[in-house]
Amino acid sequence: xxxxxxxxxxxxxxxxxxxxxxxxxxxxxxxxxxxxxxxxxxxxxxxxxxxxxxxxxxxxxxxxxxxxxxxxxxxxxxxxxxxxxxxxxxxxxxxxxxxxxxxxxxxxxxxxxxxxxxxxxxxxxxxxxxxxxxxxxxxxxxxxxxxxxxxxxxxxxxxxxxxxxxxxxxxxxxxxxxxxxxxxxxxxxxxxxxxxxxxxxxxxxxxxxxxxxxxxxxxxxxxxxxxxxxxxxxxxxxxxxxxxxxxxxxxxxxxxxxxxxxxxxxxxxxxxxxxxxxxxxxxxxxxxxxxxxxxxxxxxxxxxxxxxxxxxxxxxxxxxxxxxxxxxxxxxxxxxxxxxxxxxxxxxxxxxx
Numbered sequence: 001x002x003x004x005x006x007x008x009x010x011x012x013x014x015x016x017x018x019x020x021x022x023x024x025x026x027x028x029x030x031x032x033x034x035x036x037x038x039x040x041x042x043x044x045x046x047x048x049x050x051x052x053x054x055x056x057x058x059x060x061x062x063x064x065x066x067x068x069x070x071x072x073x074x075x076x077x078x079x080x081x082x083x084x085x086x087x088x089x090x091x092x093x094x095x096x097x098x099x100x101x102x103x104x105x106x107x108x109x110x111x112x113x114x115x116x117x118x119x120x121x122x123x124x125x126x127x128x129x130x131x132x133x134x135x136x137x138x139x140x141x142x143x144x145x146x147x148x149x150x151x152x153x154x155x156x157x158x159x160x161x162x163x164x165x166x167x168x169x170x171x172x173x174x175x176x177x178x179x180x181x182x183x184x185x186x187x188x189x190x191x192x193x194x195x196x197x198x199x200x201x202x203x204x205x206x207x208x209x210x211x212x213x214x215x216x217x218x219x220x221x222x223x224x225x226x227x228x229x230x231x232x233x234x235x236x237x238x239x240x241x242x243x244x245x246x247x248x249x250x251x252x253x254x255x256x257x258x259x260x261x262x263x264x265x266x267x268x269x270x271x272x273x274x275x276x277x278x279x280x281x282x283x284x285x286x287x288x289x290x291x292x293x294x295x296x297x298x299x300x301x302x303x304x305x306x307x308x309x310x311x312x313x314x315x316x317x318x319x320x321x322x323x324x325x326x327x328x329x330x331x332x333x334x335x336x337x338x339x340x341x342x343x344x345x346x347x348x349x350x351x352x353x
Contacts, residue, residue, distance in 0.1 A: 003240055003252065005282035008207050009301030010256050012279075015206050015247070016268055017050035019256035024051055025059035026082065029068050033200045034079040034089065036271050037070050040173065042264045042309070045344060047080060049261065054344040063168055066181045070165040070173065072158040074217050076100045086178075087161060087185030089217075092193040094159045096218045101156040108149060115143050115153055120162065120177065128166035128174040194223055195230025198246075202235050205268065206247030211275035243276065260333030261298045262307055262318055262341050265291050269298065285323045293321060297337070299330045305353070309341075315348040316341065322353055 003011075013019040022028050028050045029035055037043040048054035059080075062068035069086055073079050074093050081089060105112060115138065122137035123129060129137070135150055145153065154175060157163045166176030188196060201213050210224045219227075228235065228246065236249040263269060270277060278288065280296075280303040293306025297320055306321035318338050326334070335351055342349035 013256040014253040194227035198227030207245035215274035260337035
């Protein structure tokens with residue numbers, strides 16, 4: 001197998017359903033295993049752009065029904081995850097994430113049990129409550145918390161499978177008891193879960209390395225290797241740049257269509273990796289430190305420009321900061337990506353640089 005950074009990045013467009021769109025939002029989330037969802041508006045496009053017919057109502061309906069949850073899992077941040085996968089993913093990955101919350105919640109350590117019980121009590125009285133609702137309910141029960149403290153408490157309770165997202169209220173995130181939203185969770189023993197995670201991640205994010213998965217799911221390399229061993233011939237691999245890249249068996253995909261994509265750096269094409277993230281920049285044009293932009297323009301899997309999205313009343317503007325001179329073909333691909341994104345928002349598209 002002959003491959004290089006460009007080929008790997010292009011291959012990922014297929015694996016991640018950017019060049020092979022799926023039927024709907026539920027299938028996207030189930031296929032990718034999880035989709036980072038820190039910013040609801042921008043992560044909605046991360047899901048929709050991977051569907052054959054992007055519609056805002058698609059993900060909204062999946063969240064309202066509880067088929068898809070928005071909850072803390074894998075890392076100390078929100079992800080969309082399918083309800084069938086939430087319990088076993090949390091059981092597998094929470095032990096290494098919870099200390100992050102515990103460290104920040106140390107000043108509340110002697111009150112955490114009482115606060116958690118109060119949250120549970122409030123959601124037992126009425127489900128699908130916003131963060132503001134819960135803040136008021138906790139205050140009524142004698143627990144006045146800062147906004148940051150409440151956010152950390154709720155995130156920790158999500159990691160413990162005590163609560164998760166409820167049905168959105170007028171587009172606003174709400175909370176519900178995990179047991180109420182996931183009454184019959186799928187359970188896997190640890191070895192089964194590690195094998196399932198390895199198979200799902202490398203199929204939907206591959207080609208990728210064991211260190212990429214360790215980062216993505218906050219696992220040790222030992223656990224990742226146990227998962228790879230358990231996955232057996234469900235995965236294949238090749239060597240590149242002194243690393244082993246794992247992927248679903250089969251032929252190397254060809255050209256990616258559509259070639260252009262406007263995404264945030266929280267998108268799985270960027271944040272889904274750490275060890276091999278920079279196959280997106282085969283020419284080495286970008287510094288490898290802190291991100292210079294919150295968005296990116298990809299053409300054929302290569303990060304050709306930074307991007308900032310601004311939504312107005314009639315149009316959405318994508319301000320580009322090219323990393324080099326763009327070709328006519330690349331400009332055309334980005335313009336088409338802007339039109340797809342704008343159509344999803346019901347707005348006109350404007351691209352500036």
